[in-house]
Amino acid sequence: MTETMLAVIGGSGLYDIDGLQDARWQAVDSPWGAPSDDILTGTLDGIKLAFLPRHGRGHVHSPTDVPYRANIDALKRIGVTHVLSVSACGSFREAMAPGDFVIVDQYIDRTVLREKSFFSSGMTVHVSMAHPVCADLAAAAAEAARKTGVTVHDGGCYLAMEGPQFSTLAESRMYRESWGCDVIGMTNMPEAKLAREAELHYASVAMVTDYDSWHPQHGEVDIKQIVAVLKGNAARARSMVAHLAGAMADLPAAGCATGCDHALDFAVLTAPEKRDPALKARLDAVAGRVIDAPR
Ligand SMILES: CSC[C@H]1O[C@H](OP(=O)(O)O)[C@H](O)[C@@H]1O
Numbered sequence: 310m311t312e313t314m315l316a317v318i319g320g321s322g323l324y325d326i327d328g329l330q331d332a333r334w335q336a337v338d339s340p341w342g343a344p345s346d347d348i349l350t351g352t353l354d355g356i357k358l359a360f361l362p363r364h365g366r367g368h369v370h371s372p373t374d375v376p377y378r379a380n381i382d383a384l385k386r387i388g389v390t391h392v393l394s395v396s397a398c399g400s401f402r403e404a405m406a407p408g409d410f411v412i413v414d415q416y417i418d419r420t421v422l423r424e425k426s427f428f429s430s431g432m433t434v435h436v437s438m439a440h441p442v443c444a445d446l447a448a449a450a451a452e453a454a455r456k457t458g459v460t461v462h463d464g465g466c467y468l469a470m471e472g473p474q475f476s477t478l479a480e481s482r483m484y485r486e487s488w489g490c491d492v493i494g495m496t497n498m499p500e501a502k503l504a505r506e507a508e509l510h511y512a513s514v515a516m517v518t519d520y521d522s523w524h525p526q527h528g529e530v531d532i533k534q535i536v537a538v539l540k541g542n543a544a545r546a547r548s549m550v551a552h553l554a555g556a557m558a559d560l561p562a563a564g565c566a567t568g569c570d571h572a573l574d575f576a577v578l579t580a581p582e583k584r585d586p587a588l589k590a591r592l593d594a595v596a597g598r599v600i601d602a603p604r
């Protein structure tokens with residue numbers, strides 16, 4: 310039986326975590342290129358845990374250039390079953406204030422310059438993104454976050470923008486008023502799509518740093534203010550991670566209410582004899598379960 314292994318992908322301000330037993334940073338090779346950084350592995354109160362800083366230690370990678378495919382492939386390759394994203398975000402809601410944590414449950418993907426799929430001609434695959442996060446992992450993350458004492462919002466729609474510039478005032482108002490988005494960031498897409506293709510359970514905790522630019526009393530988004538809030542949020546994120554092992558105690562590696570680990574069932578359209586051998590070889594970790602399965 311597969312053992313549950315959690316990966317935390319740390320966003321802006323969260324470049325390492327402490328408290329892991331048998332902690333070591335290890336380089337992991339991927340046929341999709343180099344991951345953002347080495348991966349920190351260890352155990353946390355009996356749960357196997359991996360940590361990967363999304364932008365690399367020292368914040369090397371811009372949101373556009375994060376090697377999203379290599380990151381997800383490398384995590385799956387070392388045995389990860391669950392991925393929890395921890396991200397900074399702007400807020401479109403008065404009640405979602407700086408310092409609050411939002412447990413994301415929907416996305417609108419406005420990114421345009423990124424590789425968004427492991428699959429292409431030679432292995433054509435269509436997975437559902439109707440329910441883009443793992444409901445069970447999201448519930449565990451919410452429980453762990455609440456234990457830290459932060460204000461936690463259950464559910465929120467995350468607008469993923471390309472960046473690296475922040476939104477114009479007109480965009481900020483449109484996302485909030487017309488599109489009904491709750492928070493905004495630059496990194497959860499295509500990460501969530503790739504995790505789904507890799508049949509990983511994925512959830513995201515978006516930590517509010519600012520009110521983007523729509524709020525009449527807060528003025529426009531200001532990177533100095535974001536960086537100041539990030540430091541406190543990183544401390545709260547570390548505390549949340551420390552509570553995750555307890556919150557995840559009953560989460561099996563296989564099976565969840567969302568069906569994440571069976572996303573590829575019936576999803577491969579290319580006939581077995583028409584599948585591209587070179588692409589199949591690259592997909593060994595991500596889609597090994599179905600690579601030779603009939604249509
Ligand atoms: C630090 S402001 C903008 C930057 O922060 C967020 O990154 P992450 O999602 O990795 O925490 C946001 O998406 C931008 O990349």
Ligand SMILES: Nc1ncnc2[nH]cnc12
Pocket residue numbers: 397398399400470475476493494495518519520521522530535
């Ligand atoms: N307002 C904002 N827009 C996009 N990404 C962000 N990350 C933190 N705050 C943000």
